[in-house]
Amino acid sequence: MSRTPDPLIDRFLDALWLEKGLSDNTRSAYRTDLSLFDDWLHARGGNLLAAGREAILDHLAWRLAQGYKARSTARLLSGLRGFYRYLVREGLLEADPTLRVELPHIGQPLPKSLSEAQVEALLAAPDVDDPLGLRDRAMLEVLYACGLRVTELVSLTLEQVSLRQGVLRTFGKGSKERLVPLGLEAIHWLEHYLAQGRAALLGGRPSDVLFPSQRGQMMTRQTFWYRIKLHAAAAGIGSGLSPHTLRHAFATHLLNHGADLRTVQMLLGHSNLSTTQIYTHVARARLQQLHAEHHPRG
Structure with missing residues (x-):
């Protein structure tokens, strides 16, 4: 059975909707990314509030080994940064663990077009x-x-x-x-x-x-x-x-x-x-x- 994601994820996504009006597709992508990170932490005895910089770096390395594309990992990190800034702002965390985590390099592939x-x-x-x-x-x-x-x-x-x-x-x-x-x-x-x-x-x-x-x-x-x-x-x-x-x-x-x-x-x-x-x-x-x-x- 799949476990229920941490309710903090929904609180963060609701705040995003209220503050920035992000589309359903964007919020759905953030939910998927954060839930995957939450599950990954849980399988290793951790949780979202206790995750530090090392855990985030380990997760990024795990994604690389699993074959995730750099662009999707960049989106994940963007979501994590927003999530942990929200937790700090709400007084649930003292420090943001994503502050010294760099985005993976992303090239600029030219979009496919038609003549x-x-x-x-x-x-x-x-x-x-x-x-x-x-x-x-x-x-x-x-x-x-x-x-x-x-x-x-x-x-x-x-x-x-x-x-x-x-x-x-x-x-x-x-x-x-x-x-x-x-x-x-x-x-x-x-x-x-x-x-x-x-x-x-x-x-x-x-x-x-x-x-x-x-x-x-x-x-x-x-x-x-x-x-x-x-x-x-x-x-x-x-x-x-x-x-x-x-x-x-x-x-x-x-x-x-x-x-x-x-x-x-x-x-x-x-x-x-x-x-x-x-x-x-x-x-x-x-x-x-x-x-x-x-x-x-x-």
Whole structure:
């Protein structure tokens, strides 16, 4: 039987939600990491409150031996630092054991992207004579036009989109709001989908979800990822896709067409410019005009 994680973990995650508004996915990842560390300590006769710097270093070494990637271990250490700072702040610990623990070195792997021709093929893959295919075409167009995260895309509601103004409002990590231009192609396919596809999918059921599933509910990230892979196969695009592939293509193609890195940062919803700098290998010019004049489908 699996043991119940230390209740301090849930207290910390609740505090995170209240103070920083981190997404469910981020908090779930922190819960998994902290629970694994808690179990590892318990198996060795320790616990979270008693763990010192040596225990944390031993755990990092254990993860390395188990084949965990440096990036996931960096995320673990980030969670541990936040957790132990919280314990010190709450008066449960006198000293933070993570203070002299360094992050493992993480390279900056370039995100896998698609060429503009591959994107065109992917966008053209859905059968737009079918309501489901028309929905998928509109979703792919919006995903590429706006560089959204998949979670942001599937959670869009009708009121978040203004076709008249040509923008959508989305809420990214930490519930941070941003406005993103749609571009002419995305607007065209959204109008087509709203006029001819959405009502057929809903079948008379009330919903404010922009892209409902066949059951009239909000689509899951996993379902949309399955749909992307289905259309990628039809477009002749092989392996290497991820749920973020079109987001990476959005950033890469904007930079290729002259967009400024800080503008791409704003459109992607990155709080730190260093997160966006992984795309600088494709930057060839600086931004001179607005998104609609640079984006390949604007």
